[in-house]
Amino acid sequence: MTKTSTSLPIGEIAARTGLSVSAIRFYEDQRLVQPQRTAAGHRVFTRADIRRLSFVMVAQRLGFSISDIREALSSLPEGRTPTKADWTRLGQSFRAALDERIAGLTDLRDKLDSCIGCGCLSLKACMLHNTEDVAANRGTGPRYLLGDSPTDI
Structure with missing residues (x-):
């Protein structure tokens, strides 16, 4: 793949997300993002990968495992930028788990x-x-x- 105006190098993705380059490489190893490679072998990401990585950051902060996150992200389409409807479906699939965690945290706080x-x-x-x-x-x-x-x- 050749670098286009819509593809971003790993350093720019790191700057935009606040993640370290090594964290982004780890997430790539975990199949949470799939960057393309330039003819020179450099990773290039799409702008949609910023949203994916942001979702990963928030989901991890809420205590979801890499496996849970990978499963959720697998519902997004490959080969095209996810639409709002795609992200809505993903969010709905996470809703029950989030509601359960909220109830548990509320119970812990109250008791x-x-x-x-x-x-x-x-x-x-x-x-x-x-x-x-x-x-x-x-x-x-x-x-x-x-x-x-x-x-x-």
Whole structure:
């Protein structure tokens, strides 16, 4: 491929996204972006790759794995710039996972200062809600944060 006015070298992509060149190469190795090569063998990216890499950055920051991100990006078309409709479909597929994470974070925020059913029995409230560590009958870990209720025990 020859460099065109719409193709961008890796340094420019790095400057636009704030990612290091090595991070962009890593994402290429992980098949999250697929740059073309010039006749001289240099990587060249499309402007659409800026959006892909930005999505990768945000998704990773939200705790999604490279595998999750690769799967989501695989829904985008190859060989053409994704349209708004393409990105909307991708976003909708992520919505359920995001909603689940939001609910979990909200639950953690709201319950962290009360009994979480972990068995420590160190707070006075825990002695009321988890007397003699009855939450342990449901399994290991913070049972109330994992979805059990003190009334279920």
